[in-house]
Amino acid sequence: MMYNDTLQTARSFSAEEIRKDFPILSRPVGKNPLVYLDNAATTHKPTHVINSIRSFYESTNSNVHRGVHTLSQLATEQYESARNIVRNFLHASSQQEIVFTRGTTEGLNLLAQSFTNTVVGNGDEILLSGMEHHSNIVPWQMLAQRTGAIMKVIPVLDDGSLDMQTFYAMLTPKTKVISVVHISNSLGTVNPVNEIVKAGHNAGAVVIVDGAQSVAHTKIDVQEIGCDFFVFSGHKLYAPTGIGVLYGKRELLEKLPPYQGGGDMILTVSFEKTEYNELPYKFEAGTPNIEGAIGLAAAIEYLQQFDMESIARHEESLLRYATSLLEQNGVRIIGIAPGKSSIISFVLDGIHPHDVGSLLDRDGIAIRAGHHCTQPVMKRFSVPATNRASFAMYNTMPEVDALVDSLGSIKSLFA
Amino acid sequence: MDIADIRELYQDVILDHNKSPRNFGKPHTHTHTSCGHNPLCGDTFELFCTVDGDVITDIRFEGSGCAISKASASMMTSELKGKTIDEARHLFATFTNAVTSPLDSPVDESLGNLVVLAGVREYPVRVKCATLAWHTMQSALNQSQTASTES
Numbered sequence: 001m002m003y004n005d006t007l008q009t010a011r012s013f014s015a016e017e018i019r020k021d022f023p024i025l026s027r028p029v030g031k032n033p034l035v036y037l038d039n040a041a042t043t044h045k046p047t048h049v050i051n052s053i054r055s056f057y058e059s060t061n062s063n064v065h066r067g068v069h070t071l072s073q074l075a076t077e078q079y080e081s082a083r084n085i086v087r088n089f090l091h092a093s094s095q096q097e098i099v100f101t102r103g104t105t106e107g108l109n110l111l112a113q114s115f116t117n118t119v120v121g122n123g124d125e126i127l128l129s130g131m132e133h134h135s136n137i138v139p140w141q142m143l144a145q146r147t148g149a150i151m152k153v154i155p156v157l158d159d160g161s162l163d164m165q166t167f168y169a170m171l172t173p174k175t176k177v178i179s180v181v182h183i184s185n186s187l188g189t190v191n192p193v194n195e196i197v198k199a200g201h202n203a204g205a206v207v208i209v210d211g212a213q214s215v216a217h218t219k220i221d222v223q224e225i226g227c228d229f230f231v232f233s234g235h236k237l238y239a240p241t242g243i244g245v246l247y248g249k250r251e252l253l254e255k256l257p258p259y260q261g262g263g264d265m266i267l268t269v270s271f272e273k274t275e276y277n278e279l280p281y282k283f284e285a286g287t288p289n290i291e292g293a294i295g296l297a298a299a300i301e302y303l304q305q306f307d308m309e310s311i312a313r314h315e316e317s318l319l320r321y322a323t324s325l326l327e328q329n330g331v332r333i334i335g336i337a338p339g340k341s342s343i344i345s346f347v348l349d350g351i352h353p354h355d356v357g358s359l360l361d362r363d364g365i366a367i368r369a370g371h372h373c374t375q376p377v378m379k380r381f382s383v384p385a386t387n388r389a390s391f392a393m394y395n396t397m398p399e400v401d402a403l404v405d406s407l408g409s410i411k412s413l414f415a
Numbered sequence: 416m417d418i419a420d421i422r423e424l425y426q427d428v429i430l431d432h433n434k435s436p437r438n439f440g441k442p443h444t445h446t447h448t449s450c451g452h453n454p455l456c457g458d459t460f461e462l463f464c465t466v467d468g469d470v471i472t473d474i475r476f477e478g479s480g481c482a483i484s485k486a487s488a489s490m491m492t493s494e495l496k497g498k499t500i501d502e503a504r505h506l507f508a509t510f511t512n513a514v515t516s517p518l519d520s521p522v523d524e525s526l527g528n529l530v531v532l533a534g535v536r537e538y539p540v541r542v543k544c545a546t547l548a549w550h551t552m553q554s555a556l557n558q559s560q561t562a563s564t565e566s
């Protein structure tokens with residue numbers, strides 16, 4: 001365990017109860033209690049995570065993989081045990097397949113960099129979806145510029161789901177990479193990643209899944225999904241910022257060249273030649289984010305007290321309740337794909353999202369207003385920006401009521 | 416004006432200018448123009464001025480944005496019509512200063528109606544909304560007349 005406190009096994013899930021585990025949720029904003037509905041941007045951290053980091057610095061702090069002294073060995077053990085906790089969480093078959101990164105963005109950049117003229121060359125095709133986060137667009141654009149590869153975009157249908165028919169038609173022998181978001185951060189759409197993986201593999205492509213928005217909300221089994229790579233950020237999973245994970249199938253990671261050079265990623269170095277370290281260290285140059293890995297593992301431990309199904313059920317009831325109240329109040333929801341996740345993008349006709357965001361803030365309600373780093377999605381739905389309420393396991397029905405009430409008074413203000 | 420009075424950013428004046436923006440719509444002719452864009456919000460405004468000698472005889476705008484940026488554009492155009500270029504530049508400086516000053520510093524009375532917008536200083540992320548039209552105006556006036564003349 002990352003930190004010894006009162007974690008339970010098979011703890012029954014109650015949003016009201018677990019709120020007590022998140023100290024920040026009891027702070028006010030201005031005169032109002034905080035209503036935090038910006039969980040797709042980042043989530044709050046439970047005491048168990050905060051304490052794990054504190055405990056690391058108070059009792060174990062040292063560099064990893066480098067010392068023979070007691071602390072360094074303890075720190076290395078904790079860091080590697082964090083990796084094993086992540087492996088188990090993702091259902092990967094080997095710890096060698098778990099690379100610690102700074103987050104989703106770094107994982108995607110690592111892949112796009114390492115794919116240069118290995119997986120992707122001149123004239124090859126990279127397939128993305130029309131609902132990707134900028135971090136799953138720009139690295140591929142840069143790769144395309146370096147190599148002369150071509151980027152293609154799977155269209156998004158009016159309800160926010162992927163146009164799978166067109167997807168199939170777009171697959172060619174030149175398709176070398178397919179990189180798609182598991183759950184869209186601006187539409188809430190859950191993409192059929194298993195199906196995309198199967199079709200991609202049949203076409204001979206490598207398939208990457210951006211799991212930034214899915215890890216905290218659904219059970220992830222990378223072997224069941226079958227994807228070649230899966231990336232996520234710790235901070236959207238109740239863990240600290242600055243830590244993330246790249247999962248990759250071992251045989252593929254082995255073939256890829258390293259992303260950055262430095263300490264830890266080498267076996268021997270001379271000025272003539274360097275021999276790279278084995279997996280996963282080949283991709284972890286330099287002193288890693290040790291506290292981050294420990295905090296991430298602590299967050300996973302915290303989450304694993306509960307049955308993931310009960311968390312998903314709670315979030316789904318929040319989604320359903322909020323959706324019906326918003327629709328009753330004449331709010332336009334963008335992204336209504338069947339089976340979507342608990343992310344609601346919406347617009348109030350005639351009121352700009354930034355005004356809505358500022359006014360909600362005065363009632364202590366935090367949502368995101370803007371393009372959510374998905375400008376192509378905004379363009380697709382002909383809006384400059386949207387409001388986005390995104391739920392986490394600690395949100396409650398009264399918080400949904402607070403949102404809807406506050407939106408009502410904003411509407412009358414602008415009437 | 417007392418600072419306490421500007422705490423409420425969304426005052427009636429701002430809501431009114433947002434709802435019924437003055438000087439809205441592209442004019443038939445103009446001598447200076449510029450387009451302002453705030454990529455963060457997707458706010459986009461186009462500004463059109465007619466300058467005769469050194470007097471701004473007409474100033475209009477078009478585009479879309481949040482209430483703060485739209486009200487600011489509307490109030491700015493109302494304020495600048497009939498002013499000289501030098502007066503416009505001076506007001507630009509006074510206005511940008513007012514919206515970026517520390518919370519407790521006094522607001523320049525010479526801003527007149529524009530004082531209500533000084534409330535954005537409480538919302539640092541919204542300052543760009545209030546100043547977008549002003550920067551657009553500045554860049555329109557900086558262009559040489561011949562370079563930007565079109566009708």
Ligand SMILES: Cc1ncc(COP(=O)(O)O)c(C=O)c1O
Nearest residue numbers: 103104105133135185210212233
């Ligand atoms: C779907 C998706 N992909 C990628 C990212 C980027 O994550 P990070 O900024 O943690 O690297 C985000 C975060 O907003 C996201 O929602």
